[in-house]
Amino acid sequence: MTAPALTDLQRAIIDGYQQHLPSSLTPYQDMASELGSNEADVIAAIDDLIQRGLIRRLGPVFDHHRAGASTLVAMAIPADKLEQEALSLNTFAGINHNYEREHQYNLWFVLTASHDQALQQRLEAICERHPWPVLVLPMEQAYHINLGFPLNWNGGADDVCAKR
Amino acid sequence: MSVQNAEQQLKFLLQQGLPLDSRPYRVLAQQTGLSEEQVLQRIQQWQQEGLIRRMGAIVDHHQLGYNANAMLVFDIPTEQVDLVGETIAASGRVSLCYRRPRRPGWHYNLFCMIHGRCRDQVLQQIAQLRQSLGLSVFPFQILFSRQQFKQCGGDYFESDAKGAANGN
Numbered sequence: 001m002t003a004p005a006l007t008d009l010q011r012a013i014i015d016g017y018q019q020h021l022p023s024s025l026t027p028y029q030d031m032a033s034e035l036g037s038n039e040a041d042v043i044a045a046i047d048d049l050i051q052r053g054l055i056r057r058l059g060p061v062f063d064h065h066r067a068g069a070s071t072l073v074a075m076a077i078p079a080d081k082l083e084q085e086a087l088s089l090n091t092f093a094g095i096n097h098n099y100e101r102e103h104q105y106n107l108w109f110v111l112t113a114s115h116d117q118a119l120q121q122r123l124e125a126i127c128e129r130h131p132w133p134v135l136v137l138p139m140e141q142a143y144h145i146n147l148g149f150p151l152n153w154n155g156g157a158d159d160v161c162a163k164r
Numbered sequence: 165m166s167v168q169n170a171e172q173q174l175k176f177l178l179q180q181g182l183p184l185d186s187r188p189y190r191v192l193a194q195q196t197g198l199s200e201e202q203v204l205q206r207i208q209q210w211q212q213e214g215l216i217r218r219m220g221a222i223v224d225h226h227q228l229g230y231n232a233n234a235m236l237v238f239d240i241p242t243e244q245v246d247l248v249g250e251t252i253a254a255s256g257r258v259s260l261c262y263r264r265p266r267r268p269g270w271h272y273n274l275f276c277m278i279h280g281r282c283r284d285q286v287l288q289q290i291a292q293l294r295q296s297l298g299l300s301v302f303p304f305q306i307l308f309s310r311q312q313f314k315q316c317g318g319d320y321f322e323s324d325a326k327g328a329a330n331g332n
Contacts, residue, residue: 023208025201026187055222058222059219059222060207060210062175062217066213086311086313096314100310101308103305135267137267140263140265141262142261143249143262144259144261151223160282161284161285
């Protein structure tokens with residue numbers, strides 16, 4: 001898949017507003033001023049990005065530990081049951097970032113809850129319904145957290161993906 | 165609604181993102197019973213306290229053409245793991261770097277995430293990372309993602325109005 005078609009305004013929004021938003025009562029108006037646009041166009045550009053799934057939302061990222069409890073979970077599921085199991089797991093509250101990965105432990109997801117006890121209850125309910133070998137891997141220390149994502153719009157001359 | 169319940173409701177609503185309205189905090193005010201200024205003030209306070217890590221656009225790597233994503237895990241001696249983790253973090257070459265516990269049959273204690281436009285690019289980045297930071301001696305594995313079944317924000321806050329059933 002190649003990079004999706006975006007307007008200059010949409011690229012500027014993605015480049016400029018992953019880590020902060022203007023801290024006024026009219027953030028979209030202020031973004032428009034900073035970008036030399038107008039508020040209606042900024043809102044429409046963001047709405048289009050969200051509708052197309054390019055950005056998931058505009059807003060706060062809560063700190064896992066301060067906001068509640070969370071853990072990474074890995075399950076080893078027979079290949080022929082993986083998709084069905086993954087979709088079934090998605091119906092549990094608190095499951096996100098649910099990925100198939102190339103490993104014996106082939107399904108990896110993050111489980112969140114409001115506090116440790118609730119997390120434990122969610123985990124037990126999940127393991128009861130999905131009794132596969134499981135690794136529960138809570139974060140012990142964050143050395144680097146995701147503060148947004150720098151995008152290389154042009155790919156670059158040495159882009160090893162260019163031939164694809 | 166009490167102030168405490170209003171704050172809880174505000175956190176719940178914020179998990180779905182800021183309303184796309186000329187006055188987004190006024191929309192949230194109407195939904196929580198707080199004033200518009202109080203809503204913004206609470207959000208700013210939560211940022212200062214670290215409850216909110218950042219405010220901004222949360223991008224979908226896949227949809228933006230970054231289709232390859234690898235979880236890179238290392239088995240680092242316990243007494244060295246903090247130093248190695250901080251070195252990797254400082255390199256700016258990974259999008260996150262966490263320490264997690266070892267488990268029976270799972271010896272890896274340091275987890276990094278690397279995104280790229282394709283598999284070869286991610287493999288190249290990992291080779292450069294291992295070489296430039298002197299990590300070649302440590303056992304590692306690369307777990308590329310295949311299918312993305314779900315990717316969304318956390319579900320930490322329950323709505324008082326809707327009870328504990330949200331998201332289910």
